[in-house]
Amino acid sequence: MDLSVIAVSIAVVCGVMTFAGYDYGYNKAKAEQIGSYEQSIKTLEAKAKDALNKERNAHAKQEQIEADYLEKIEELKRNEDDRIDQYRTNTLSLRDSLKPKQCPDVPSATRSTSNSHAETTGGLLDSDVEFLVRFASRADAVAEQLAEAQQIILHDREVCNVSE
Structure with a gap:
């Protein structure tokens, strides 16, 4: 055989082996990269x-906090109406210092165009009691709103500050 044929054969075999090695390495690296991805x-x-x-x-x-808040606001509204109704039916007692006081009858020594009964003195009128009950109820609602807002803020902080 001719030496040139052997050289060409060796060159072709080396080329094929080089290509096969490159192809194997390339495919292995590509497979590792795909596995990593x-x-x-x-x-x-x-x-x-x-x-x-x-x-x-x-x-x-947060939905639960909102539902609790709305429930508490409804309860406060019902309590407000119940207290006013209780006051109107005289089942809610005020402190003695807040009740209107009736002065004793004044004897009539002279003729007068006014009646002989003195007006009530001191204390709260019915409209004042209703106003104060409603005002207290609004204050309770604002306090409840503030408490619920604080709960939401604390919950947001818990969610945002969770370490990974």
Whole structure:
């Protein structure tokens, strides 16, 4: 055989082996890179799922806080109306210092165009009592609103400050 044929054969075999080695290394590196990407995707999907669950839980908690708040406001409104009704039916007693006082009858020594009964003195009028009950109820509602807002802020801080 001719030496040139052997040299060409060796060159072709070396070329094929070099190409096969390159192709093997390239495919292996590509497979590792794809595996790395797939692992990253799985990790990101797990984090996204966890974040979505946290968001759903936070939303449910805030809905519960809002429902509790609305329930308490309705209860305060009912209490306000009940207290006013109790006062009107004389089943709600005020402190003696707040009740209107009736002065004793004044004897009539002279003729007068006015009656002989003195007006009530001191104390609160019915309209004043109703006003104060409604005002106290509004104050309770504002205090409740503030407490619920504080709960929402604390809950938001818990959600935002969770360490990963």
